Amino acid sequence: MSWLPLSFGAPMLLWGLLALPVIWWLLRVTPPRPQTEIFPPLKILARVLRQDETSHQSPWWITLLRLVMAGLIVAALAKPVLNPKEDMPETGEALALVVDNNWTTSAEWNSHVATATRLIDEAERNSVPILLAFTSERANQQIGPFGAAEALNRLNAVKPRPVPADRKAIFDRVADAMRSMPPATLAILSDGLAGPDDEVAFNTLIATTRPANIIWATPERLDTIGLTSAINGTDRFTVTAVRATTNAAPSILTAGAFDNRGRRLGDATLTFQPGATEATGDIVVPFELRNDFASIALDGELNAGAVRVLDGSSTRRRVGLLSETPVDEARLLLSPLHYIRRAMTPFADLVEPRSPTLSAGISELLEQKPAVIVLADTGTIPDEARTELVQWMEEGGTLVRFASSRLLTVAADNDLLPVPLRRVERQLGGALSWAGPQPVGEFPKNSPFSSLPSPSDVTVNRQLLAEPTPDLVDHSWATLADGTPLVTGDKRGKGMLVLFHVTPEASWSTLPISGTFVEMLRRIVQLSRNQGIGAVQGQAATTLPPYRMIAANGAIVPPENDTRPLAVGTEAQPVSIDNPPGLYGGEEGVVAHNLLASDATLTPLVQPKFTVPVSVLRYAQNEARDLKAPLMTAAVLLFIVDTVIMFWMAGVTTRLRRTRMAGGTAALVIATLLAISVDHAHADDTRPDDQIAIEAISKTHLAYVITGVPGVDSVSRAGLEGLTRFLVEKTALEPGAPAGVRIDRDELAFYPLIYWPIDPAAPMPDPASIARVETYMQQGGSVLFDTRDQYSTGFGGGAASPATERLREILAGLNVPPLEPVPADHVLTKSFFILEQFPGRFNGGPLWVEASLEATNSANRPVRTGDGVSPILITANDLAGAWAIDATGAPLLPTVSSDPMQRIYALRTGVNIVMYMLTGNYKSDQVHVPALLERLGQ
Known part of the structure; x- marks a missing residue:
């Protein structure tokens, strides 16, 4: 008996609720009132003696309290369950459970385990044996029959594998075991993707075993996306991804390129058009960086197919x-x-x-x-x-x-x-x-x-x-x-x-x-x-030891003990348990063994037409909650309340009347203490953010905008840390640690300069956030926008890159002044160091500032121009990338070109910008002192 989302394990006990009217009547019934005869001599005693009155029936609210308590007890005995588990249609005399644990199940593995656990629990209640097999384990795995406890232990010990499912081999093992067992329930928990010869494997399994019924489970949505190729072309790195055909909605993904130390060197945007199953994107960076790529990974996709390792791109x-x-x-x-x-x-x-x-x-x-x-x-x-x-x-x-x-x-x-x-x-x-x-x-x-x-x-x-x-x-x-x-x-x-x-x-x-x-x-x-093994080890070897493997969740991990060397020959070796995807070789060179081939497709698994009854099951966590204990606890609490009320009504509290004065004194003392504490509470008007504000203004801090893209934000922080260290070494300024700010909620006024790296993968700021930035600029703050795309046609030149397009969308919501490249006589060229260019990790792009125009009419200006500081600076040279250092103080990213002085000039650029922001027209006046004296006639 079940009323969703509530069910009862013993629904027959709910008939006990019919007794509540009887209980009501019993609680209300009292003996008949005796006839009173007045005996005259007793009138005097009646006036002297205290007369105790007894009501002829209980108050209605006590009756209601007791009825509620009785109802709670009856409901608790009926074993109620909130969000009950889905019924498991196991009609066979055994359970054969086949679970996919291949690379596509990594993200949703917990729900697969929860569903399999429910099936095993149902088999335990029915006291039937269990066969348990996994399609991405070795064919000689132990499949049972098991008891429920042993099956659960094995289920919890198995993890997803970064390899395809081998349904045919596993189905043959299950079929052999089912032939020696009574008719069983066959439960197939699949990943939703089709493999080679699946239809034949399913039909053979059903025809040879003839199960009592089939339980079929597939994901409701197929969101799996994998990388099939990553090609280092003449002027760009082209990445190709595929998805299942049922995923017809448009989708935009970002693929990141990483070096062998895990540093992000570039990004590509891949767009799946409506109904399309393939998308490509380009990583346009200089070839020096492209040759450092060690792996490509799709952001947000936690599976082995979304990672592609590269070989030979940085080796001789x-x-x-x-x-x-x-x-x-x-x-x-x-x-x-x-x-x-x-x-x-x-x-x-x-x-x-x-x-x-x-x-x-x-x-x-x-x-x-x-x-x-x-x-x-x-x-x-x-x-x-x-x-x-x-x-x-x-x-x-x-x-x-x-x-x-x-x-x-x-x-x-x-x-x-x-x-x-x-x-x-x-x-x-x-x-x-x-x-x-x-x-x-x-x-x-x-x-x-x-x-x-x-x-x-x-x-x-x-x-x-x-x-x-x-x-x-x-x-x-x-x-x-x-x-x-x-x-x-x-x-x-x-x-x-x-x-x-x-x-x-x-x-x-x-x-x-x-x-x-x-x-x-x-x-x-x-x-x-690179061609074959000879290019990897320089000798005619035929096998390579495992070096770095791709885990089922896409992480790069050391090889496991059961991973075997990869045989390199004329034919490509398939990805298997013996040879999972990853890099094989050594420090001298490696060969990439990736999961998906360049012509791979992701095809949805279609439910075969079985000749036996089929029940479709959905993957879900076990959200059932037993309400028996909470209901019994509530009934006990109501019983305690009822008991206290009865004692009170029976006059037990009369003994406390003697202590009424002492109780009043104690109450007065407690009230006084509470009043004092309340006064102190009202006197303390500090706010949680006050300490943050104090720390922000106690020292000068350089700030950067938190974009939400981990690789970009980590480089921004490392870059400002490198610039801060350089400022301490070369100037009298000792800034505090860089601060990351979220423009939608953090206070911006604490920071004289905010570095904003533009990344098309980051969410577009809402109008309220843009308005906060404009207010910050109007109050004298400056924002340094960095599109980091000098080699992809940066700000102000040719066809716009995605980063430049995003910058234009942001600036469209701001009252931006006219801009110009930094003139040769601008104070930025001499605020601390003498500079002619403003390079970053890239060189060649100009630094844009507010144009030197008449600013007499400040009403139409976005900021006050009295301090002579531009409210906005724009570059495409990736300044933070050149400033960035690691924990040891070594540069984090290479410069392009590899001129060692380029990084020094980039740091000097940062010093000039900071000095320009902090000193304003003071530096401008100092630079132009000769011209001012000449104008004054001195």
């Missing part, structure tokens, strides 16, 4: 060198490989074949699995070697070739050339040439060298010319000043093919003896892919 590549020209020690500077070796030795492991022939030498190099092969002065490649090279490039290898006279004999449309070539050389300079040596032009925007400056000291005397095809511009990575290609490149499957149209020694050009040549080769090697 193996590069194979091959030349047909014999090495002449006497003429080493003319050797085709001499300058290549010197350029690549600092960042690559170089290998060369022992065989001097092309065919044998190329085969020998390919056996060592290099990421890059450099052919210095080769011509036609033999057919057998050409086939191997093409296949190697299709699988991700990078082939780099250089011009030589031998290439003139190669067919123009050869598949080992990125562009067709003419059969003549171009001579620049000399008596028979109209044109002089050509310099190198600006690198094209689509080139991996686009961020390099054009070398002014490089000239080209000879080159191989490319056929002028329509797509030649798309393949040109470097050109001469007249537009002819110097370096061309093309994709070959997953790999690349690159051709330098000059020789690798200085006879055709001065490029090989320039620093630009080193940087160009570095970029090509960093864009290449």
Whole structure:
């Protein structure tokens, strides 16, 4: 018997409530009143003796109290339960419980355990044996039959695994065990996602076991999202995520890129369009940072599929060198490989074949699995070697070739050339040439060298010319000043093919003896892919030990004892219990073994059409609450109250009348003490926030806006701590610890400067918060906005980045004054240090301040301009990233470029900004003293 959300374990006892009217009548009934006869001699005694009166019936409120007490006792004996558990339709003589514990169950594992516990409790009440199997454990696991206590112990000991479910193997084990048991209830607690051959596995299980009934449980919503690829491209890092098809609503996620120390280096925004199952996003940061990426993770997704580890993006590549020209020690500077070796030795492991022939030498190099092969002065490649090279490039290898006279004999449309070539050389300079040596032009925007400056000291005397095809511009990575290609490149499957149209020694050009040549080769090697185990350990190994694993919740953890080495061969090994996802290898290099393949999809699991009765169960925590004890406690309390009332009505309290005076005195004393304490309470008018205010104004504190994005907020705090330490070392100012403020509720007036990093992943401030910021600026405070996107077209230039768009949305709600880049004579350039630029972790973006206009009409200004301080500053150079330090005082993030003085200039920029904020027009007047004296005629 049940009335939701309340049920009773013994509902028949509720019939006892029908006795309440009888109890009412019994409590109200009294004996008949006796007839009174007056005996005259007793009238005098009647006047002298005290007459006790007894009511002929109990008061109504006592009767009601006793009825309530009786009702509570009856209800408690009926075993009431609030939010009763869902009925478990177990009709079989045994329970076969199959639970998914794969990577998708990590976030909701507690509800899966609670549901399985309810099934086991029901089996215990029915005294039936239990089979318990998990689809992501080994096939030889113990599945029972168990008793309820042993089944619960095993259930609580098992945790989600970062591997797919192997339903077929586990179903076979369960089917074998069910054949020797009476008809059982088969309970399937799935994760809601389909696996390979699921339909066949389910139908085989039902056909071979014929259970009494089936309990089917799947999640109500499929919110699982996983990463399928993370590709380091020419100018960006592209991340791809997938979700289940039933999740048709639009969704926006943020993916973070982390280095091997867990520091966040970049973000990508992924948007799932309505009904779409795939989304991509780009992390646009300089290649120096992209090569430090060790893992990509989706924010808020606590599963192993939402993390993707990377291999080879920050390790040295193996590069194979091959030349047909014999090495002449006497003429080493003319050797085709001499300058290549010197350029690549600092960042690559170089290998060369022992065989001097092309065919044998190329085969020998390919056996060592290099990421890059450099052919210095080769011509036609033999057919057998050409086939191997093409296949190697299709699988991700990078082939780099250089011009030589031998290439003139190669067919123009050869598949080992990125562009067709003419059969003549171009001579620049000399008596028979109209044109002089050509310099190198600006690198094209689509080139991996686009961020390099054009070398002014490089000239080209000879080159191989490319056929002028329509797509030649798309393949040109470097050109001469007249537009002819110097370096061309093309994709070959997953790999690349690159051709330098000059020789690798200085006879055709001065490029090989320039620093630009080193940087160009570095970029090509960093864009290449490591090939197999040879690139990881430098030896022909076939297995790699586990190094760092991905846990079911997405955390990077050390390997467990049962994790086995990963066999590396021609076929990709699947993710399994023996080889869970993670990194395999060692400190010298690792191989990434990720959970989801690049073509993986997440498909919802459709309930098969079973031939036996099916009951659908929902996952839920056990929210049932037994009300028997609370009701009995309430009844006992009412009984105590009734007893006290009866004693009072019977005159027990008359004994206390003698102490009435003492009681009155005690009451007076207690009242006096209470009055004193109340007076003291009213006299203390302090507030909880007073101590915070006192601490905030006792010292100068730099503040930063708490955005809610953990990586951004931690960098902001570390950055202001680094700037605070620099201020203490270089100036007389000793600020307190940086303070994080929430602009929607914290007091802002305590802080002269607030650093606000703009992140598109952070929530957009509401109008009330924007109004608080505007009030703060009107009262003399200053806000330093930092979009941190100088390399993604920062504030004020070109197409806006997501961070700049968010800044524009924020500024749209403020009365912002006209802005301009800091002029050369601005006080910011000389408030403490003499500065010409204001770099941060990035360099090149300007620092925007209030324009130097007439401010006589202050009514229309957002702030008072009397102190000469701009209320708003905007930069895109990531100042906090350059200031940030760790616990040891070491820099937390690298600068771009890697100029060691850039961080010093960034800290000096911070000092100038702080001094500018604190001193106002005093510094401005000091800077312009000569001009003021001249104007005064002194």
